Each structure stands twice: as structure tokens, then as C-alpha cells.
Amino acid sequence: MSFSLGVIGLGRMAQVILHSLFEIEKYNPAEVLGVVGKPGSVKKVSDQFSNKLLVVSANDGKAHDVWEAPVKILAVKPQHLEQIQEESSKSIKLESGQKPLLISILAGVKLDRLQSMFPFHSCVRAVPNTPALVRAGLTGLAWGDDLSLKQKDLVREIFFPISQVCELPEDQLDAFLALTSSGPAYVALIADALADGAVAAGLPRDLALQLTHSTLEGTARLLKSKELHPGQLKDMVASPAGTTIRAIRHLEKEGVRSALIEAVVLAAQKSREMA
Numbered sequence: 001m002s003f004s005l006g007v008i009g010l011g012r013m014a015q016v017i018l019h020s021l022f023e024i025e026k027y028n029p030a031e032v033l034g035v036v037g038k039p040g041s042v043k044k045v046s047d048q049f050s051n052k053l054l055v056v057s058a059n060d061g062k063a064h065d066v067w068e069a070p071v072k073i074l075a076v077k078p079q080h081l082e083q084i085q086e087e088s089s090k091s092i093k094l095e096s097g098q099k100p101l102l103i104s105i106l107a108g109v110k111l112d113r114l115q116s117m118f119p120f121h122s123c124v125r126a127v128p129n130t131p132a133l134v135r136a137g138l139t140g141l142a143w144g145d146d147l148s149l150k151q152k153d154l155v156r157e158i159f160f161p162i163s164q165v166c167e168l169p170e171d172q173l174d175a176f177l178a179l180t181s182s183g184p185a186y187v188a189l190i191a192d193a194l195a196d197g198a199v200a201a202g203l204p205r206d207l208a209l210q211l212t213h214s215t216l217e218g219t220a221r222l223l224k225s226k227e228l229h230p231g232q233l234k235d236m237v238a239s240p241a242g243t244t245i246r247a248i249r250h251l252e253k254e255g256v257r258s259a260l261i262e263a264v265v266l267a268a269q270k271s272r273e274m275a
Contacts, residue, residue, distance in 0.1 A: 004031040006066035008084065009076035010045045010055065013105060016132050017073065018053070020161045029053045035063045037080065058083075071154065072121070074104040074114075078274060081109060086118045098122070101151050103158070107177060108274030111144045111170055122146045124155050127173055128163055129180045137163030138180040142170035178267035186263055191216055 005027050007014055018034075021027045029052040036045055039057040046055045056062045066072065067086065076084060102121035104114055105128060114123040123144035131137045139159040143152065159165050168176060191212050198208035223233060238244040251257070 003033040003065060003069040004071065005033075006069035006072040007032065007034045008066060008072060008074050009080075010034045010036050010041070011075060011077075013128055013130075013132065014073060014075035015045070015048055016162060017128075017158065018049070020135070021158065022049075024161055026157060033062075033066050033069065035066050037076070069100070071101045072103065073158075074102055074106060076106065078106045078109055081106060081117070084117070086120060098148055098151070099146060101147070101154065103155060107181070108174075108271045110275045111142060113275070115144055122151060125170065125173060126155070126159060127177050127181060128159065130184050132162040135162050139163040139165050140173050140176040140180070141165060141167045142173050143167070174268045174271040175264075177271050178264045182264070182267040186260065187216065 005021075007018065010018075014034075018027075018032065022029055029049060032053055034045065034053055034055040035058055036042060036055060037058055039059070042055050042057055046053065049055075054062075074084070099120060099122045101124065102114065102118050103124045103126055105126050107127070109125075111123055111125055114125070115121075124147065125140075125142040125144075127140040129137050129139070132139070139162075141155060141159070156165055166176065194215070195205070195208040195212045198211065199205055203211070219233070222228065223230065234248070238248060
């Protein structure tokens with residue numbers, strides 16, 4: 001049996017992408033083959049799709065069929081990339097006149113390395129982030145060589161349902177990752193600290209968390225809908241000699257702004273090092 005889509009590695013992000021593709025009926029589960037690293041992961045992943053998706057382990061003979069799909073999503077951990085061996089997909093090029101498509105969501109693995117490891121494929125780098133779990137994500141795309149317009153449209157269609165899509169030069173993907181992929185962790189850390197502060201000031205824990213989440217959500221919505229610069233919103237809230245400006249003065253004294261700037265820069269550096 002031939003498959004329209006192959007997925008190599010089925011972690012959380014790959015599962016989110018597949019669930020979305022099935023919901024919009026871009027692919028039928030019967031057209032998709034998923035490959036996981038260990039036999040013990042087969043049932044666990046299959047159960048996430050009510051057994052409608054064929055999932056096999058990498059040492060199963062059926063796993064070789066993934067290379068005959070015209071589109072593959074590569075979603076293994078970056079440290080496991082060297083274990084992936086490309087099977088010849090020349091037959092696809094002979095039939096369609098173009099190389100099959102390989103979409104990599106691996107952090108830090110550059111296009112030249114992908115194209116060297118998978119010479120029979122046209123490669124794309126995609127950098128999605130975790131808010132894609134609730135269809136509120138951001139995905140950065142960098143195109144490899146020899147992609148057709150039809151292939152580029154197909155890649156966009158895969159990520160549009162779960163995220164905003166930004167097409168970038170590859171040398172900007174590290175900064176994109178440092179802000180958007182790592183950013184939810186920074187925001188979560190801030191949310192945790194704000195809730196702790198509210199508890200220290202006298203609120204019950206459950207209420208503190210609820211109010212923190214609503215404050216972050218409302219602030220993000222206001223900034224975006226009114227197209228405000230963050231400094232404008234800060235000035236709107238901070239009245240002269242008031243509570244907010246006193247708190248901001250303390251944050252500035254403790255270097256919170258500088259720490260966040262350095263966090264993004266260091267995450268981008270680490271992404272470049274991983275390459």
C-alpha cells in the first residue's frame with residue numbers, strides 16, 4: 001500500500017499536526033504512516049488516534065514504506081537524527097517529476113545538513129511552538145532548494161490550521177525559535193511568579209492562578225487588538241506616584257528587563273550551537 005504522508009517521530013507536536021490535518025480532512029488516517037523509535041511506543045501513540053492511524057516501530061519492516069510517501073514530516077529528537085537513514089525515493093521523482101518533500105521540525109538542524117543527509121528530497125525547516133496545541137501557535141518556515149509552488153502551498157496548508165505562519169530567511173530562525181518556541185516557558189515562569197506574589201499578598205492560590213492567567217490573556221489581547229507598543233500600555237497603567245510605577249521601579253532595579261533580553265539572546269545562541 002502507498003501512503004500520501006509519512007511521519008518519522010511522533011512526539012506531541014507531530015501528533016498535534018496530525019490531529020489537525022485529520023480534522024480538516026487534509027489527509028485520511030489510512031493515507032498516513034507513522035514511525036516511532038521503540039516498539040513500546042506503538043500502542044501508546046496509536047491509542048491517541050483511536051487506532052485509525054497505522055503506527056510502526058523503526059525496526060518493523062513496514063517502516064521502510066515511509067520513504068515512498070511524497071511528503072514526510074521529520075519529527076525525531078535532534079540527537080537521534082544520525083540514526084535516520086534515507087531510503088531511495090527516486091521512484092517518486094520519476095513518477096512526479098519532482099523530489100518528494102521533507103518537512104523537518106527539528107530544532108537547530110540547518111537546511112544544508114538536511115539536504116546533505118536526504119539528497120533525494122526537497123527540504124523545509126519548520127519551527128512551530130507549543131501554543132499550537134490550542135491552535136494559537138506560531139510557525140517559522142525556511143525553504144530549501146528546488147521546492148515547487150505547489151509544495152510550498154502544501155507546507156503552508158499543514159501549519160495554517162494550528163498557527164500563524166512566518167516565512168523567514170533561515171538565518172533568522174534561531175532568533176524566531178528563541179522568542180516563540182522558548183517564549184512560552186518565559187511567560188509561564190512569569191505567570192508562576194506573579195501568582196506567587198498574589199498569594200504572598202493575601203490571595204488564595206486557585207484565585208491567584210485564575211487571575212494571573214486572565215491578566216496575561218487580556219493584556220496580550222489588548223496589545224494586539226489596539227496595536228499598542230508595550231511601552232504605551234505601561235504608561236497607560238502607571239499613574240504618577242502610584243502602585244504600578246513603584247512596582248516597575250523595583251523590577252527595573254532588579255534587572256528583570258535585562259534578564260529577559262539576555263534569555264532570548266542565549267536561547268538563540270544555543271540554537272546556533274546545536275547546528
